[in-house]
Amino acid sequence: MTENSRNGxxxxxxxxxxxxDPNDEQLIDAAETLRNLREHPPAEDAAxxxxxxxxxxxxxxxSAPPRGGRQRMTALARVAGVAAALMIATGGAAYAGVLxxxxxxxxxxxxxxxxxxxxxxxxxxxxxxxxSDQSSDxxxxxxxxxxxxxxxxxxxxxxxxxxPDRPDEKPVVHRIPPEVAAMLQSVADYRVAAREWRRCVIGxxxxxxxxxxxxxxxxxxxxxxxxxxxxxxxxLSEKAQMRIARLVEPITTRLTCIESHLGDRQAMRECIxxxxxxxxxxxxxxxxxxxxxxxxxxGDELGGRDGSEAGRDGRDGSEAGREGRKSEDRPAERESPxxxxxxxxxxxxxxx
Amino acid sequence: xHQATFEQLLERAITGNEFAWSVLYDRYAGPIRGYAAGQGVxxxxxxxxxxxxxxxxNLARFTGDESSFRSWLFMMAHNRVVDARRKLDRxxxxxxxxxxxxTEEEAIEVLVTDEIASxxxxxxxxxxxxxxxxxxxxxxxxxxxxxxxxxxxxxxxAQRRGLQRLRERSQAFGVTP
Numbered sequence: 001m002t003e004n005s006r007n008g009x010x011x012x013x014x015x016x017x018x019x020x021d022p023n024d025e026q027l028i029d030a031a032e033t034l035r036n037l038r039e040h041p042p043a044e045d046a047a048x049x050x051x052x053x054x055x056x057x058x059x060x061x062x063s064a065p066p067r068g069g070r071q072r073m074t075a076l077a078r079v080a081g082v083a084a085a086l087m088i089a090t091g092g093a094a095y096a097g098v099l100x101x102x103x104x105x106x107x108x109x110x111x112x113x114x115x116x117x118x119x120x121x122x123x124x125x126x127x128x129x130x131x132s133d134q135s136s137d138x139x140x141x142x143x144x145x146x147x148x149x150x151x152x153x154x155x156x157x158x159x160x161x162x163x164p165d166r167p168d169e170k171p172v173v174h175r176i177p178p179e180v181a182a183m184l185q186s187v188a189d190y191r192v193a194a195r196e197w198r199r200c201v202i203g204x205x206x207x208x209x210x211x212x213x214x215x216x217x218x219x220x221x222x223x224x225x226x227x228x229x230x231x232x233x234x235x236l237s238e239k240a241q242m243r244i245a246r247l248v249e250p251i252t253t254r255l256t257c258i259e260s261h262l263g264d265r266q267a268m269r270e271c272i273x274x275x276x277x278x279x280x281x282x283x284x285x286x287x288x289x290x291x292x293x294x295x296x297x298x299g300d301e302l303g304g305r306d307g308s309e310a311g312r313d314g315r316d317g318s319e320a321g322r323e324g325r326k327s328e329d330r331p332a333e334r335e336s337p338x339x340x341x342x343x344x345x346x347x348x349x350x351x352x
Numbered sequence: 353x354h355q356a357t358f359e360q361l362l363e364r365a366i367t368g369n370e371f372a373w374s375v376l377y378d379r380y381a382g383p384i385r386g387y388a389a390g391q392g393v394x395x396x397x398x399x400x401x402x403x404x405x406x407x408x409x410n411l412a413r414f415t416g417d418e419s420s421f422r423s424w425l426f427m428m429a430h431n432r433v434v435d436a437r438r439k440l441d442r443x444x445x446x447x448x449x450x451x452x453x454x455t456e457e458e459a460i461e462v463l464v465t466d467e468i469a470s471x472x473x474x475x476x477x478x479x480x481x482x483x484x485x486x487x488x489x490x491x492x493x494x495x496x497x498x499x500x501x502x503x504x505x506x507x508x509x510a511q512r513r514g515l516q517r518l519r520e521r522s523q524a525f526g527v528t529p
Contacts, residue, residue: 018486020515030471030518031487037386037468038488042397047381050401051373057408059368 044250052246179235186226187247193221194251198258214262220255223248358418366412377404380422383489384429390472390484393436403429423495426485430499471518479514482507 014031015022022028041047200217223229228248233241257271364372381400388396406428414424472480485496493511497504 014487018511018515024519027515027519031483031515033468034390034471034483034487037390037484038383038490040386040389041378041382042385042400046397046401047377050381050404051370051377053401054377054404054408055365055368055370055373057368057405058366058373058411061409062367062412 044254048246048250179232183228183232183236183244184247186228187244190221190223190226190228190248191251193226194255197221198255201258201262220259223252358421362411362414362421373404373408376407380425384425386488387426387429387484388433388436390468390488391433391437391480392472393433395436399429399432399436402432406432419495422489423491423498426489426491426495427499429489430481430485474517474520475514478510479517482510483514483518486511 011028011032012022014020014035015024015028018031020027020031042050197217197220201214201220228244233244236244253275254272257268257275261268261271361372361375365376381404384403385396385400388399393399403425407425414421416424475483481500482496485491485499486493491499493504493507497507500507502510
């Protein structure tokens with residue numbers, strides 16, 4: 001499918017790709033309506049969380065030692081700490097199911113020890129997590145927010161001691177800074193309150209013809225009311241501050257715009273748009289200020305392997321992936337150089 | 353200023369570069385969310401988060417160009433959707449509405465999503481898989497066949513039957529979506 005059809009302008013291309021009669025206007029309209037689905041990206045607050053989570057996990061995994069044994073366990077413990085914090089921030093188990101089983105189990109223990117709901121883990125039948133005590137390992141602590149050196153033990157599982165068939169396994173000790181965990185919980189609470197307030201003042205005009213009673217909604221929640229204060233942030237590491245600010249800022253901005261322009265939807269929309277210029281759909285592809293020219297990456301050419309683990313052993317955490325669909329026996333791509341060049345533009349979808 | 357190539361983008365993402373992740377997200381989150389929503393997943397945003405977490409875990413092992421990257425990404429998305437289907441065992445398609453903070457926009461959104469749901473409700477699960485991967489994910493017949501574990505001819509047949517269902521629907525209602 002061409003870039004033109006992706007951008008919603010290529011009805012002919014869409015018809016050709018789907019082998020539809022180009023004169024069959026109604027059918028092409030129907031296909032175009034389905035194509036609208038891809039133009040609804042996640043809400044900004046969800047997007048900020050997802051990006052932060054992915055970047056954090058990637059950084060953690062990139063810093064994990066390639067060797068096995070105890071060092072791997074230490075690395076897993078670090079990842080588990082990060083994942084647990086992210087789950088707390090999202091108020092749920094969004095990430096447990098996609099982590100290695102041992103990490104997922106460790107996350108479960110961490111959240112449980114914090115008194116949080118049991119997260120979903122991809123495969124509950126997996127053995128319990130076993131990770132070495134980070135303090136007894138020679139590795140440097142992770143530089144990320146949730147694994148600073150100022151840590152407190154929040155989960156401890158001595159189950160390995162009871163299993164003589166696993167003599168090499170060490171007691172599970174996961175570390176997560178309690179102040180970071182508490183702050184992330186505050187962010188989650190703030191987010192829920194913000195969403196409820198937003199729905200209250202905006203109302204549901206489709207189903208409720210009467211305008212909402214805005215006065216009954218009370219004041220917009222503020223981060224400070226949830227303990228997200230400059231003073232509290234100052235107690236966290238610099239990286240934790242940055243990540244929490246990134247979680248909080250889009251929520252606060254939106255609430256401020258809504259509160260300032262209640263009754264004037266156009267102004268409200270412009271305010272939200274102006275306060276978040278990066279979210280504008282018409283932006284050209286952005287440039288990384290840190291970008292530097294570099295050598296071509298090894299193995300860039302198609303080599304018959306797409307790198308997916310999803311179709312083989314489910315290591316992406318999906319149950320579907322455990323069914324053993326092969327993904328590495330892919331033939332050479334059929335894509336033309338022209339299509340590839342068009343794709344490389346990296347469009348941002350227009351909403352309408 | 354230097355414009356990063358796709359391969360440079362991936363290389364930075366592997367190291368946890370947040371800017372690189374935001375670019376990847378901008379490019380793919382919408383189609384992934386649309387695919388999940390079209391499949392009737394209750395929490396399409398969650399699927400996007402899961403897929404990007406999958407991506408963070410496995411990106412270092414990926415080799416290939418942007419086309420194969422897209423195919424790989426939607427394979428992960430499809431696996432997530434299959435998981436969600438099993439958990440919910442849902443037959444009906446229920447699309448959620450993106451909360452934008454703008455009531456008028458949300459109202460229009462409801463109408464559009466109702467229309468899409470009406471279209472998708474006409475399709476069998478196989479036809480829905482194929483048409484969403486072809487139209488929303490922009491994948492080729494071959495890529496779609498790989499993800500679904502089907503032969504290309506089967507994908508073409510499902511596409512043909514699915515489009516026929518859409519045509520019947522358009523003729524029955526006599527409206528233009």
